[in-house]
Amino acid sequence: MLAPMTAYVCPRCRIRAAADALTWCCPQCRGPWDLEFASAPVSLTSLASRVNSLWRYEEVLPLATSLPHVSLGEGRTPLVPLGDGVSAKLDFLMPTLSFKDRGAVMLAELARRLEPRLVVADSSGNAGTAVAAYCARAGLPCAVYVPEGTSAKKVEQIRAHGARLTVVPGNRDATARAAQEAAGEPGVFYASHVFNPHFLHGTKTYVYELWEDGGGRLPDRIVVPVGNGTLLLGAALALDELAGHGLIDRRPELVAVQAEAVSPLAAAFRAGAEDLAGDAPARPTLAEGIAIPHPPRAAQILRAVRANGGTFLTVTEDQIRAAQTDLARGGLFVETTGVACWAAVRAAPPRPGTTVLPLCGAGAKTGSAQRD
Structure with missing residues (x-):
């Protein structure tokens, strides 16, 4: 059913489980899985004739073993220059x-093959919306858990895709606990963008697209927003694969951005810690999508940033507001979480070389920070 030589493995306990099982976490430490998967090198010259979605990178995707796949034409988002060697990849132009x-x-492709009675997801909005949409595409029943205070526009979008929505009193951690309790029921597939590593193997296509569009070269630095770290960890996977196959001659710096109001990873990085050390302060922030006080993959995120010569940057609420306005005045209306990287780059001293950052979510999902 799944690609050969794929299995879940706990990075901490080294316990393994079949990748076609509904076991969503390590039974010993309750931590997230990694995936044992051997990618093959991608031929740059072969890509021009391939399907125009992320499934074009079939050599590096663990589920690219048979056709057709679930797809809404995702991927292949454009790069737009912002000036001074900085470009933005417009991932807010994705289907959801x-x-x-x-x-x-x-996750939807994996669920389609496993045929569960229900797919469950938890999210501050965007991941739940995406899972709901792709489950609708795949004809799978879906339930999404979101915290109270989630943007009304994201809630509307989740419901529009036909998912059963549950609004959980409390914060993002409480929402995850509620979804995980539901995931423990028989026949339920937990489509967790944090615990299931197939999600990370999807987000790594962000870097493969940069590599393809750069003719086999990458920018000098890749700046990404980090809450649960799914885009950063996917980017790190891609860099490991591209370097391992000899397809790049240098690794770009991998720079992580957090909101100053909720920045546990930045605090741990600056303290030289290998994991989160106690509870970091957490305050309300416009960057709701990265307001994660206890990311389960914290140790992996910190290792990935250090391994790729990167650092952490934090941004204030005023910087987020100003960055959203600045981008909108240039024609790009991006949600407040999605502008965090531009806020960080604007505030930092100019650096030589090229920088790419993602604009992760559309402004239509949350509206303007000036009105919040």
């Missing part, structure tokens, strides 16, 4: 208006 489609399509 956020980069989460890159991972959600993988």
Whole structure:
């Protein structure tokens, strides 16, 4: 059913499980899975004739073993220059208006093959929307859990795709706990963008697209927003694969951005810690999509940033507001979480070389920070 030589493995306990099982976490430490998967090198010259979605990178996707796949034409988003060597990759042009489609399509394809009685997801909005949309495309019943205070426009979008929506009192952690309780029921597939590594193998296509569009070269630095770290960890996977296959001669810096109001990873990085050290302060922030006080893959995120010569940057609420306005005045209306990287780059001293950052979600999902 699944690609040969794929299995779940706990990065901490080294416990393994079949990748076609509904077991969503390590039974010993309750942590997220990694995926044992051997990718093959992608031939740059072969890509021009391939399908115009992320499934074009079939050598590196663990579910690209048979056709047809679930797809809404995701991927292949454009790069737009912002000036001074900085370009933005417009992932808010994805089918559900956020980069989460890159991972959600993988989870929906996996669920389609496993045929569960129900797919469950939890989210602050965008991941739940993406899972709901791709489950609708695949004809799968879906339930999505979101925290109270989730943008009304995201809630409307989830419901429009036919998912059963549950609004959970409390914060993002409470929402995850509610979904995980539901995921423990028989026949339920937990389409977790945090715990299921297939999601990360979808988000790594972000870097493969940069590599393809650059003619086999990558920018000097890749800046990404980090809450649960799914885009950053996918980018790190891609860099490992491209370097391992000899397809790049250098690794770009991998720079992580958090909102100053909720920045546990930045605090741990600056302290030289290998994992989160206690509870970092958490305050309300416009960047709701990265307001994650206890990311389950924290240790992996910190390792990935260090391994790729990167660092953490944080941005204030005023910087987020100003960055959203600045982009909108240039024709790009992006949600407040999605402008965090541009806010960080604007505030940092200019650096030589090229930088790419993602604009992750459409402004239509949350509206303007000036009115919030």
